[in-house]
Amino acid sequence: MEEICMKYTVITGASSGIGYEAALAFAARGKHLVIAARREEELQKLKKEVQQINESLEVIIYTGDLSSAEEAHRFYESLKNLEVETFINNAGFGNYDPIAQ
Numbered sequence: 001m002e003e004i005c006m007k008y009t010v011i012t013g014a015s016s017g018i019g020y021e022a023a024l025a026f027a028a029r030g031k032h033l034v035i036a037a038r039r040e041e042e043l044q045k046l047k048k049e050v051q052q053i054n055e056s057l058e059v060i061i062y063t064g065d066l067s068s069a070e071e072a073h074r075f076y077e078s079l080k081n082l083e084v085e086t087f088i089n090n091a092g093f094g095n096y097d098p099i100a101q
């Protein structure tokens, strides 16, 4: 019998901005998601929005600070048994300070 394996799109920095919108865009194309960031509430809000688009989609929330090596390793461990189709490593921040005064 053929095994049905679920494929996931993993998006870090999904709680706002480009990551949030990318999650909605992938959901609109029928993709199961793993969404990661520090702000759990925003990820829960995104999960609800995704499930309004398509209630059959699986959305796994990962909450953690990916600037910590330990957390990044924990995140990797949490993904190990999933089939990752696409990985969008978008978490980050901009520094708008001038580089010279």
Ligand SMILES: NC(=O)c1ccc[n+]([C@@H]2O[C@H](COP(=O)([O-])OP(=O)(O)OC[C@H]3O[C@@H](n4cnc5c(N)ncnc54)[C@H](OP(=O)(O)O)[C@@H]3O)[C@@H](O)[C@H]2O)c1
Pocket: 012, 013, 014, 015, 016, 017, 018, 019, 036, 037, 038, 039, 040, 042, 064, 065, 066, 067, 068, 090, 091, 092, 093, 094
């Ligand atoms: N917008 C632009 O014009 C632009 C231009 C060049 C590059 N970029 C890059 O594109 C990416 C997205 O930009 P954006 O404008 O969408 O920014 P944004 O709205 O500030 O989103 C950044 C995302 O990264 C997450 N994040 C930040 N630090 C994190 C950490 N330590 N651990 C886990 N998650 C973290 C934030 O979630 P939490 O706060 O919930 O953790 C948020 O979901 C960033 O990497 C940014 O540097 C953006």
